[in-house]
Amino acid sequence: MDPLEKMHFTTIDYVIFALLLVASMGIGLYYALSGGRQRTTQEFLLADRGMSCLPVSLSLIATFQSAVAIVGVPAEIYTHGTQYWFIGCAYILGLFIPAHVFVPVFYRLHLTSAYQYLELRFSKPVRICGTLTFIFQTVIYMGVCVYTPALALNAVTGFDLWGAVLATGLVCTLYTTLGGLKAVIWTDVFQTIVMFAGQLAVIVVGVQQTGGLAEVWRKVWEGNRISGIDLNPDPTERYTFWTLGVGGVFLMLSLYGVNQAQVQRYLSSKTEREAIMSCYMVFPSLQVALALSCVMGLVMFARYCGEDQFHKIGNLSKNEMVLYFVMDMLQDLPGLSGLFIACLFSAALSTISSAFNSLATVTLEDLIKPHCSSMTEARATLLSKGLACSYGLICLAMAYLTHLMSDSVLQAVFKIFGMVGGPLLGIFCLGMFFPWANSTGALAGLGSGLAMAFWVGIGSIVTRTSGGPAAVSHFNCTAVQLSGNITTAIGTALNSTAVPTSTSSQPMGLQRFYSLSFMWYSALSSFTVVITGLIVSFLTGPMKEEDVTPGTLYPLLGNMLFFVPDNLKQNLCCATPLGHRPIIQECPPAQHKESNVQAVYTEEEEEERQNFLPTPVMEHETTV
């Protein structure tokens, strides 16, 4: 298993790693002792709704950029070429739609938890089901996140696995519990910078040691790692332009549009405009993050292929490769491997801290508060700190469960996002875009979406399919060495067709369904929710637009049918434009008697809102 003996850390590496933990703790302590000293839930969970767009945007990218991406993406590029890079195309719509659809709706409702929306739009049971689904998704995800860097570190350096898990879990629990969302966001900023610095350092040294940029390029070109756009429409191909560029949009929407961790950051912004700006600013940073991990994979390939070196990395699992590469290369440069370890753990810490805080928020707001209406603010704040802390401990337990998991954590995480996040995306879309959807429809939709997702997801695990064989590997690498100039046309699907074992017959029937690429899971499950939701709603009596809580609809159809005359549209029941609805407080109390949501705007906020409204489609006021 071990290609070489375990590699060692120097003191300076340990010092750098320790500095990361100490600095994160320091930020937590600072926000525990400054400002309002975390004495209200508004401060602890929403940073007093006073954040500006720069920290929020860096925090947004940190949330879903964990060690899973840092070790997973370069390994993917190393083994399969740069096709994965096309996921960058999905970032365009995947961020533009949240900025202009989800953020305005959530921000104007002045929510704390995204699931309050589901109660306003549908009913309390829908809200609770949504919350439970989110908790389920996040708890599994954070287990993977805390376990991945520890496992990689353990495999390559022999660093104690559970020691690393405990250190990250406990430090993170502590600063999250002490400093609240402000600490979470500002540690995210710091950790994102460390993350970028670590990756950049590895790339620079890697390029230098391989013999310069031209040499790296020659090797990855000859090794066929530069993939052209793969337009194969087959939905069972793991990564093609369609699965990444179209399926990926739904993945991005479920993460950046409706996931509580992100919604909470939008809601913590000073103004709606800052929230939208932060969403825009995620785009370049996310492209940088993607480019860094992809280039790292290419440099890794250039270093180990063609120099009779690939045997070193050949037996490693995908999760260990990157760390081995880093340690192997940086051995003589003390401090740099420490920086990379700090990068790996920064990525993990920033993700699990977001998870703790968002889990505490939904548990308090959606599950506890509705039952204890008389709770004092002090009690609620204490309770939310207790919850953040408990979720920290649950995270450690989940890390232990992840222990039993499969080889590629990147694929595993995408499956979780698609199987559980997809149905959640579906239920928000059902509520926002379709005025006819009712509560029964929403529940039936969510149930069937989850059922569909778990059917295909578990089917693929049991039959070991999903997006074709995870074929690979060093085949091309050796081929290059032997023949020197393989000139396969760029644009053919890489590897998966070149590796002999993958020429087995096409799957049929259910097998084919199970082998659906996991990049489609989000799209499949959210469409299932919407379609089932609409059918059941029409069968059980669709809602009328005027009965829907104002502000919970987005006039999608109204905007799309821009060519239809206004009075006809009114008859067709197209939702009122967002800008032309009353503020919630002015609505009849009966419509939201059970909710604790109130939209209150100061004059400046109201002005800000009015300045930033989408072009109205209809010029009338909603009936109040």
Ligand SMILES: CC(C)(CO)[C@@H](O)C(=O)NCCC(=O)O
């Ligand atoms: C989720 C995206 C595509 C965008 O943030 C990317 O960061 C990623 O591939 N994340 C993998 C999951 C993780 O790192 O935990």
Ligand code: NA
């Ligand atoms: Na992260």
